[in-house]
Amino acid sequence: MEDVLRELTRVVLAERALGETLEQITGIARRGIPGADASSITLVRGDQPYTAAFSGKVALAADELQYEEGYGPCLDAGRGGVVLRIDDMLTEQRWPDYVVRTAAIGVRSSLSIPLPYQGGVIGALNNYSAEPAAFASPESLSVATDVAEAIAVAVANAEAHHELGEQARNMRIAMESRAVIEQAKGVLMAQQGVDAEQAFEILRAASQRGNRKLRDIAVGVVASTQRRD
Known part of the structure; x- marks a missing residue:
């Protein structure tokens, strides 16, 4: 966990495009969050969600399945401000169509963390694994939360730079x-x-x-x- 925090503190926020910063942070998430095979960042602008950055193509594919369905753990986390974890796509009941399609592309478990921003939520950090219950450890949640906060800071910095x-x-x-x-x-x-x-x-x-x-x-x-x- 200390290694992840150290990497996050080295991320340069000023004078960079937001997409470039988020790509770097997403790579840190994939390497640092226990259990993550792939990670992505969903941002919601108005009512439209989109993947702002990803590390691992399966993360992008799983995100886009949610956008097609109009619901899923990362969308619900981003809209509702709640942490959502799926331990096994094969037994999950909350998003029946989505989990069947996601399991078919090789994803068995996921962890979605809301991104806090100015008292609200602007999206979610999504983490995917080919193994069931990959994010069951408290460390996975702790590290993912730290990464989500870094993403929110990066977005806030980019917004402030644009406003200036x-x-x-x-x-x-x-x-x-x-x-x-x-x-x-x-x-x-x-x-x-x-x-x-x-x-x-x-x-x-x-x-x-x-x-x-x-x-x-x-x-x-x-x-x-x-x-x-």
């Missing part, structure tokens, strides 16, 4: 808009002999009449002057 990028973009657009409006005011002040406040009122009135953004009116004023020049 959007804020910077919006600020840049606002500054550009202000600059072109000031240019347009200067043009009107020179052309019509008005002061700054009157120039702004001319722009505002044109914006209202034409039902166009003030910035677009200002761009037109500046462009017309440049064409004459």
Whole structure:
């Protein structure tokens, strides 16, 4: 377990694509969770689940069977925020169609851990094994929970990075808009002999009449002057 925690602390979150980070964490899960032959991460956006990363193709196949059925342990864990374990697909009764199809691709047991995020749940960490009762030990649950928390942190970091990028973009657009409006005011002040406040009122009135953004009116004023020049 200490080895897993050590690997998780070495995962670089900043300045990386979320998918790349999740692929690395999924590999750690597969290697570190006792019993896991394959692992995957299901994220839910709106009502749509998808596999964001996987280690071992059988994990992707088992996930997609759940998406086809519309239910299953990883979906129910991700939606309900509960840990769900299947000790044997051949005797499990809760998801009859799914477990039959999953057993047919060589999966006998699974462990699904919800991913906590800002007071809610955004998906699940899914672990699969070809052996029955592969996740029955307390250590499997403990390690899987630690990995799930690392996944939630990675997702939160990616969301925060995206939000900061959007804020910077919006600020840049606002500054550009202000600059072109000031240019347009200067043009009107020179052309019509008005002061700054009157120039702004001319722009505002044109914006209202034409039902166009003030910035677009200002761009037109500046462009017309440049064409004459």
